[in-house]
Amino acid sequence: MSQQDIVDRLIAGQGTLFSEGMGLDLTRDSAKDYFGWLVGCTLLASRISSGLAEQAGRALNDQGFLDPDRLAGAEYWDVVRCLNENGYARYDESTAGYIQETAKMALDRYDGDIRGMLDPDPDTVLDRLQQAKGVGKVGANIYAREAQIVWDVFYPRLDGPAAKEAEALGLTTDHGALASMAGSRERFTRLAAALTRAALDGPAPSVEDAT
Known part of the structure; x- marks a missing residue:
């Protein structure tokens, strides 16, 4: 063929x-979905199967934890429990800390809207995405792969x-x-x-x- x-x-x-598997829709062009996908990429970049990462992302979404305000203000152990119950038993505590730090970073630097990371240079945007703890180069590239559906810089x-x-x-x-x-x-x-x-x-x- x-x-x-x-x-x-x-x-x-x-x-x-993969973002859809977490209940996100990047084509809505909303700050919440863009932030939620950054959290999702933290999960996907960790040493765990993509299926469990999608499951954990959807569970966080169902609990409202893919919103930067809700995640930053959540009780740490509530986030840990959500991750633990959805495949992150080995990484639940560290990952919970990472994503709560990411929420605070997004609020402090970008007022919760990470579209503030956008720049005509894709490498600059990839570097800015790595401000999220635990994302790294792998997670930033995962982010770009699906963000290209709306972000011209990556398509x-x-x-x-x-x-x-x-x-x-x-x-x-x-x-x-x-x-x-x-x-x-x-x-x-x-x-x-x-x-x-x-x-x-x-x-x-x-x-x-x-x-």
Whole structure:
């Protein structure tokens, strides 16, 4: 089958954004969702499965802890308990401290709206994202992968495990060509998520049939 078939099947079968798995919608262009995704990237950057990270992110969201004001003002042990009950038994205390510090940083430096990190230079934005404790380079790149759905500075972006998986599946790694095959900015972002999921969990059966 063609590269176009593989792209279409990836998006259809594995194109759920990791932010969506946490109950966030970056296309709403809201300060809460952008902050929540930064917390989510702290979870995804830790040494735990992406599935458990999504589960923990959704649980934090359900408790209102993906809002910087709520998270900064929450009782530390309530945040620890939420993480502990959702797959973070080994990292619950340190991660709770990290994300509460991130909430305070976002409030102190950006009045709770991390769109204040935006700059025409993508590397500058990536550096600013790393002001969040526990995010690091890995988490900043994860943030950029999905923020590109609305943040022009990152689009089109395909790197890390997603780029390696594209090559493994016989796809071009030319961003412009992949964006053209995806057909829209949203679908390209979903393609990046799908390739990441394929890299982590293996390609979906429909994708394997197309390769």
